[in-house]
Amino acid sequence: MDEKYYAQKIEQKWQKRWAEKGIFEARVDESKEKFYCLEMLPYPSGRLHMGHVRNYSIGDALSWYKRLQGYNVLHPIGWDSFGQPAEQAAIKKGVNPREWTEDNINQMREQLQRLGISYDWSREIAAHRPEYYKFDQWFFLKMREMGLAYKKMTKVNWCPKDETTLSNEQASGGVCWRCGSAVEKIDLAQWFFKITNYAEELVEGLKQLEGGWAERVLTMQKHWIGRSEGAFVEFQVRTGYGSGRLNSDNSDVRKDSKALNSTVQPSATADGSDCIRVFTTRIDTIYGANSIVVAAEHPVVLENYEKFSDEVKAKIEEIKIEKAKPRDYGEEIEKDGIDTDLKAINPFSREELPVWIGNYVMMEYGTGAVMSVPAHDERDFEFAKKFDLPIRQVISEPHLIHEHQQMQALALEQAFTEKGVLVHSDFWNGKTSDDAKREMTEFAEKHSFGEGAITYRLRDWGISRQRFWGAPIPIIYCETCGEVPVPYDQLPVELPESAPFTGVGESPLAKVPEFVNTVCPKCGGNKATRETDTMDTFVDSSWYYFRYADPHNAEMPFDPEIVKYWAPVDKYIGGVDHAVMHLLYTRFWTKAMRDMGLVDFDEPVKNLLTQGMVVGESYYSETHSSYIEQDLVKIERDERGKILSAILKEDGTPIRVAVEKMSKSKYNGVDPDDMVLVYGADAVRIFALFAAPVENELVWLETGIDGAVRFLQRVYRQLNNWHEALKNSPPEAPQDFGNDARKLRQKTHQTIKRITENFETGQFNTPVAALMELSNALNDFKIQPLVADEGDLFAVNEAVRSLILMLTPYAPHICEELWEVLTGSEDGILASNARFPVADEEWAKAVELEIPIQVNGKLRSRVVVSPKTTNQELEDLALADDKIREHTDGKQIVKIIVVPKRLVNIVVK
RNA sequence: GCUUGGGUGGCGGAAUAGGUAGACGCACAGGACUUAAAAUCCUGUAUUCUUCGGAGUGUGCGGGUUCGAUUCCCGCCCCAAGCACCA
Numbered sequence: 001m002d003e004k005y006y007a008q009k010i011e012q013k014w015q016k017r018w019a020e021k022g023i024f025e026a027r028v029d030e031s032k033e034k035f036y037c038l039e040m041l042p043y044p045s046g047r048l049h050m051g052h053v054r055n056y057s058i059g060d061a062l063s064w065y066k067r068l069q070g071y072n073v074l075h076p077i078g079w080d081s082f083g084q085p086a087e088q089a090a091i092k093k094g095v096n097p098r099e100w101t102e103d104n105i106n107q108m109r110e111q112l113q114r115l116g117i118s119y120d121w122s123r124e125i126a127a128h129r130p131e132y133y134k135f136d137q138w139f140f141l142k143m144r145e146m147g148l149a150y151k152k153m154t155k156v157n158w159c160p161k162d163e164t165t166l167s168n169e170q171a172s173g174g175v176c177w178r179c180g181s182a183v184e185k186i187d188l189a190q191w192f193f194k195i196t197n198y199a200e201e202l203v204e205g206l207k208q209l210e211g212g213w214a215e216r217v218l219t220m221q222k223h224w225i226g227r228s229e230g231a232f233v234e235f236q237v238r239t240g241y242g243s244g245r246l247n248s249d250n251s252d253v254r255k256d257s258k259a260l261n262s263t264v265q266p267s268a269t270a271d272g273s274d275c276i277r278v279f280t281t282r283i284d285t286i287y288g289a290n291s292i293v294v295a296a297e298h299p300v301v302l303e304n305y306e307k308f309s310d311e312v313k314a315k316i317e318e319i320k321i322e323k324a325k326p327r328d329y330g331e332e333i334e335k336d337g338i339d340t341d342l343k344a345i346n347p348f349s350r351e352e353l354p355v356w357i358g359n360y361v362m363m364e365y366g367t368g369a370v371m372s373v374p375a376h377d378e379r380d381f382e383f384a385k386k387f388d389l390p391i392r393q394v395i396s397e398p399h400l401i402h403e404h405q406q407m408q409a410l411a412l413e414q415a416f417t418e419k420g421v422l423v424h425s426d427f428w429n430g431k432t433s434d435d436a437k438r439e440m441t442e443f444a445e446k447h448s449f450g451e452g453a454i455t456y457r458l459r460d461w462g463i464s465r466q467r468f469w470g471a472p473i474p475i476i477y478c479e480t481c482g483e484v485p486v487p488y489d490q491l492p493v494e495l496p497e498s499a500p501f502t503g504v505g506e507s508p509l510a511k512v513p514e515f516v517n518t519v520c521p522k523c524g525g526n527k528a529t530r531e532t533d534t535m536d537t538f539v540d541s542s543w544y545y546f547r548y549a550d551p552h553n554a555e556m557p558f559d560p561e562i563v564k565y566w567a568p569v570d571k572y573i574g575g576v577d578h579a580v581m582h583l584l585y586t587r588f589w590t591k592a593m594r595d596m597g598l599v600d601f602d603e604p605v606k607n608l609l610t611q612g613m614v615v616g617e618s619y620y621s622e623t624h625s626s627y628i629e630q631d632l633v634k635i636e637r638d639e640r641g642k643i644l645s646a647i648l649k650e651d652g653t654p655i656r657v658a659v660e661k662m663s664k665s666k667y668n669g670v671d672p673d674d675m676v677l678v679y680g681a682d683a684v685r686i687f688a689l690f691a692a693p694v695e696n697e698l699v700w701l702e703t704g705i706d707g708a709v710r711f712l713q714r715v716y717r718q719l720n721n722w723h724e725a726l727k728n729s730p731p732e733a734p735q736d737f738g739n740d741a742r743k744l745r746q747k748t749h750q751t752i753k754r755i756t757e758n759f760e761t762g763q764f765n766t767p768v769a770a771l772m773e774l775s776n777a778l779n780d781f782k783i784q785p786l787v788a789d790e791g792d793l794f795a796v797n798e799a800v801r802s803l804i805l806m807l808t809p810y811a812p813h814i815c816e817e818l819w820e821v822l823t824g825s826e827d828g829i830l831a832s833n834a835r836f837p838v839a840d841e842e843w844a845k846a847v848e849l850e851i852p853i854q855v856n857g858k859l860r861s862r863v864v865v866s867p868k869t870t871n872q873e874l875e876d877l878a879l880a881d882d883k884i885r886e887h888t889d890g891k892q893i894v895k896i897i898v899v900p901k902r903l904v905n906i907v908v909k
Numbered sequence: 910g911c912u913u914g915g916g917u918g919g920c921g922g923a924a925u926a927g928g929u930a931g932a933c934g935c936a937c938a939g940g941a942c943u944u945a946a947a948a949u950c951c952u953g954u955a956u957u958c959u960u961c962g963g964a965g966u967g968u969g970c971g972g973g974u975u976c977g978a979u980u981c982c983c984g985c986c987c988c989a990a991g992c993a994c995c996a
Contacts, residue, residue, distance in 0.1 A: 173992080216913045220991055223912070228995070280996060293996090333994070360994045370996045378910090379994055457995055576990080690934070691921060695914095697989085704921070707934045710949095717949090766923070769933035776933090779950090852929040857977040859929060883963095897976055903928050907976045 001723065001821045005716035007680025011813040014828070015116050023830055024075065024118045028565045032072035036566050037063045038545050038605075040574030040582070041080045044104040044126075048111045048672045050614040050688070050700055051575070056117045057685040057810075058611060058694055058764060059573050063118055064809035065759050068829075068836035074566050075118055076548040078125035079105050082133070083537045084162060084178060087469045087508075090501045097469050098497075101128055111673060115681045116813055123551045127540035132547065133471035134492035135557040136539050139589075140474055141485050142596055148194045151483070156462055158186045164466045165190060167536060168459050169224070169581045177581070191473055191533070192460040195588045199456040202587060203227050205603050213608040214695070217579040224580045226457025230281035231441045233371065233450040235292055235344035237274045237300065238352065276300055276344055276355070279366035279455055283444070284436035285373040287425035288394035289351075290384060292344045293337065293358035294369040296320050301357060304342065312338050312357070319359045335360055335383045346371075347449040348440070349426070358383060366455055374415065381415035395420040395433060461585065463536040468499045468508035470534030478520035479527035487521050493530065507532040541582055542589035545569060545604075560598050569605045576610040583608070609762060612697040675705070682811035683708040689810060690768040711772055712814055715803065718778050719818050722796055725785035726822065729797035734790045740781055741795035745843050747777040748799045753839035755806050768810060774803050802837040805829070853878045854905040855887040871898040878904040 002009075018024065039059040042052055063075040079101075086097035105126060112119065125132055143149035157171035158164070161181040165188060170177040195202075203225050206218050276292055294300055296319040305313070315338040322336075337358035344353050353371075360379050361370055374384035375393040384391050391412060397420050419433035428436050444450030464473065472493045474486035486493055496515045499508035509515055509532040520528035543557065549566040550558035583605075590604040675684045687708040692698045737745065751774045755767045778799055783792050800822065808815040808829055816828050825832045846867060851874060853861045861883040865874065875896050878884055884906065891908040898904050 214914090216991075219913055223992060226992095226995060230996080278996080282996080335994085358994095360996095362995075365995045367996095372996090377996070379996075382994090455995080579991080687934095693922080696922090699921075701921080701935080704935055711934085714949090765921090766933080769923075772933055850929080854929085854977075857928095857975095862929075895976070897928090899928055903977090905928080905976055 001720055003720070005713050005814070007682060007712075007814070008677075010817045011114075011116060011681050014813045014816045015113060017816075017828060018116075018118070019113075019121075021828070021831065022122070023828060025120050025122050026072065026074045026076075028562060029072050030565070032070070034074065034566055034570075035063075035066040035071040036074045036545075036569045036571075037066065038075075038548075038569045038572045039077070040572070040578065041078045041541065041544060042108065043080045043083060043085070044101055044108055045085060046104040046107055048108055048115075050672060050698075053115065053672045053675075053684060054614055054688045054694075054698060055573055055575075055611055056112065056115065057688045058609065059571075060117045060685070060812075061689060061764060061809040062571055062573075062759075064812060065836065068805060068808065068834065070835060074548065075120060076123040076125075076545075076551075077112065077117070077119040077121075078123075078544060078548065079108075079127065080537065080541055080544075081105065081126045081128040082470045082534075082540055084467070084469070086128075087467055087501065090468075094501075096498060098128065101126075114676055115672070115685065118812065123548050125544060125547055125551050127471075127537070127544070128469070130492045130494050131552075131554070133540070135543075135547070136471040136535055137474040137486070137491050137493060138488065138557060139539075139543065140535065141488065141491075143193060143592065144485060146592070146595065148197065148592055149191060150194065151189060151191050153187060153189045155185045156188045156190050157183045158188070160184055165462060165464060167462045167538070167581075169461075169584065170536075170538075172580065188464075190462045190464040191475075191531075191535075192462050193588070195461045195585070196456060196458055198588050198591050199225055199227070199458050200454070201591055201602070202458070202584065205587060205591075208603060209605075209608075212606050214576070214610050217576065217583065217608060217610060220579045221584055224458065224584065227454060228281055228456075229452075229454050230279055231283045231437075231444060231450055231452050232277055232279055232367070233283060233286065233347065233444055234275040234277050235346065235353070235371070237276055237355070238343045238345060274300075275449075276369050277367045278369045278371045279453065280371055282373065282376060282433075282437075283440045283450075284419075284422060284425075284428075284431075284433045285376040285394055286346065286348050286371060286440065287422075287428070288373040288375045288392045289346055289353060289371040290374060290390045290392065291339075291354045291356050291372045292369060293356045293361050293372045293380075293383065295361040295363040296323070296357055296359070297363040298357075298361075298368045300342065300355070300369070301340070304340070308340060312340055316357060319357065322359065333359065335379070335386050337383065337387065339387075347444070347447070356387075364459075365457065375412055376415055376417055378415045378417065381412075392424065394422060394424050396423045397421075461536075461588070463539055464533040465536055466507040467534055468495070468501065470537060471539065472509065472515075472534055473531040475531040476518055476520060476528050477531070478523060478525060480525055481520055481522045484520055484522045484528070490521065495534075507534070509534070538582060538585050542586045543593070546593075546599075557598070563599060567599065568601055568603065569607075571607045571609060572605045573609045573611060575613065579610070609694065611694050612692070614698045614700055679705055679709050680712075680813075682814050683712055686711070686768060686810050689764040692765060694762075694764050711775065712811060714779070715775055715807070716814065716818070718775065719800060719804075719821060722785055722800060723821050725788060726793060726797045726800065729793040730790050733794055737791035737795060738783075738789065740783055741791045742847070744777060744781050744795045744799050746845075746847065747774060748795075748802050749839045749841075749843035752802055752806065752837045753841075753844045756836070756839065767806070771803060771807055771810075774799065774806075778803070805834060805837055849901055851901075852903045853881060853884055854903060855884060856907060857905060860884055860887055867901060871900060874898050874904055878906060 037059055039055050042048075059075065063073050067073045081101050086101050089095050089100045090097045109121075109124075127133060127136075140149055157166040157168065159166055159171075159176040159179065159181050161179050162176060166176060166183060171183040174183055175181065176183055203222065206222055209218060276294065276298075278292065280286070296316050301316060305316075308316070315336075319336060322333075335358070337356050337360075340355050340357060342355035344355050345351070346353055356372070358370075358372075360383065361368065370380075372380040372383060372389075373394075374380040374389065374391040376395055381391065383389070393412060393416065395416060395418075397416075397418070422428045422431050422433070422436050425436075428440065431439065441450070441452045445452070472495060474491060474493045476484045476486060478484050496509070496512045499515075500511045501508055509530075516529050516532060517526070518528050518530050519526050546558050546563055546567065550556075550562045553559055586604055590599060591602060593599045594602060672684065679687075683705060687705045688698070690708060691700075691704055751770050754770045758764075758767045758770070778796070781792075781796065781799075788796065804815045804818050804822065812829075819829050819832075819834070820826060823832065848864055849867055849869075850862050850864050852859050853863060861878075861881045863874075863877050863881065865877065869877075875898055878896070879888070888906060888908050894907040894909050896904065896906050
């Protein structure tokens, strides 16, 4: 054993040994319980950053912990290697995206290995390799067969900077998830996956994730899916103008089972006149409707456009122009609109209502038309106030019913949006909102002018991307046969070696004739061209962790039998920024795979740990310079407009960078490689976990890491001090222990207990603190090795062994080394079948308790007693205490509260 | 505006079936060892007053429940993240 702790030497030695023995390679073993520990796979940008280090340190600590408990652990890693940066590098620097990607992977793999993360490298995958994306295409074909993939021409989100389309999830908030540019809407033919088929299930499934997933992720998904229960109601349009289908059918609406019996395409009512269909969650307020408000793009507007007055036409155009403008996040838009002069009939009251166009009605949600009930909806209220439309209250608070029945109208200060009791609603008066909703919906169904329905905010997932660096969509367009899927035996459709990267215009693949021109697999004709769009990279990451279970399968994405053993994922660790995108897609994918018969469960991830972001005081790396410009997402400026800091979103894992420091051309600050070089991987990893709870933001201060280094050095010294003497430690516990040994054993078992509990509750910072305490206790053990008796040696040996094993998940290299020193075995901890220590409850029990004594709730004294002391004895001790008597003498004792083993409180007057 | 988290020393953070607030670490100060420095070890460190025994005040703010509240309840303020006219 070296005198001093040389991190580099030890770390290299054990990394080599682990690799040679393949110690972390996982195999199916039905006799053992499995644990699948997964971290979100990185984009191969070229360099690891501290966010990665934190992510993988968490996963590795858990993997080691579970291994030491005897679990069969699967802990894989791979590369999310399709995507924009490779293509940007190609455009800007003319490099080959494939080579660029492979180089980056090699660099980052080395970095991960230097960190000593215990991955099963034999299962490494990379999305850009044909053996992987073959199965993206395989899945695409399956989805298409199942009716889950379809192509349609629609308005799609377009990022003008990245020159590609985006899914709704990727364009959330009106900005591109990668570059932050304002998203435009353009018309384009796109392939979609029908995620909306699973909308209900995706909401329902959230329930079984409760407890295992962070609350905020669940609510974010819930909001995104946006389930809302209500009814469709048709309002006949009295027009005098021409006719046509006026209702919109663009709402990706699935009707509930009850509604399926009613008219599915109710474009025309019984008497043949046209109608406007609205969606409402408050059919009980329908007697309060003062108008129908439709979106400017609504079919009824298009149908009647020519007949509108110039004023109406002008307003329609104005609203459309205003809507197309990119909006700031917090911006409030003033209500605007105009009366079209069309009239609609309220099917309940038979009242004639004006049809308005309103800028606050969105074509994308519901039917693009609403019934405006100003008394009971804030937006309608605002609209009615602005245009001085009538406001009629039809829902009353139960205690105000009488007043409402007496008076025609109570002036409302604001919309009353709560449920209540119906008034001024004819025959429905006096019913509660809930009853009225149900009964009025039934009434509408019976009379064929409406039906109960559930709508969702969730839209289908647009997966076409006009990029080169992605998996080609396996479709051929034949002049005679039309759209033809590539047969399974012709997969993969390989990407060509390269393509003209101009960064503008259509997909680069369209400019590669060898790729585009092909033979129709159906008729054999040569007038066939390939689809030139590639798939969204979120397709790759939707199923990658199933591939890890069976990574070399050439026939199937994976063997269902093997996945059955490993899946679902027991712990998934990653950034919260994927709460909606990736985590929603992968849940959808799992349900689709279940329907393909590939898996037999609904939810892929049992437990999700969302880690906080790593924040650096100063961060700059030469290698990042080429990305900084395109990857800055959020910028903070001071009053003078000077940039203070920015968030770099390199591969979805955001990291804050200080721009002032970045202007210096030299490296300055936190780079994992340099940290590892200076402090060692173990110290870096310990600090990453110890410095803050994993879900918090972590401010990376270099000074803090000294504590981690000092701790490891001290443990090393302690073993150096004791290991010779410990060779004489008795194998079985002796009968007698001295006072010091007794104390040390107690601390050891208390620590084991505490750490085991901490791991179960997902804490990573407090176990390190507990280990530091144990090491401190060992330091306080004043008996020197040469004079230690059997009991002392046993106690120290027990403490040291436990300390090493419990520290292994955090700092595996040094622990392997110390284990070798202690046991003489070169096999390593796992190979020697060592197990995480188990606490002896007897020893963990406190031998003496310090009981605080309060007078009127204020701490006045303490007594040290044995745990067996009775309440009466405690009370007597407290009353006899000198310091207590100072506060109680001459006063009347009202009562005495004794909390067993906790405290005594004397109440005096 | 809505939703979800969160506000504890100079700093990162401990501690909630209500029971000694500030574990552990950083930083800082003093001491030991040393010719010296580094390393290491020891001591101190919420705050105010103090006769050095202690006493008062303290977990964003204001109330409440309780013998006792960082923890529970009511009403605010502030910060972060997500969503945003979702009918």
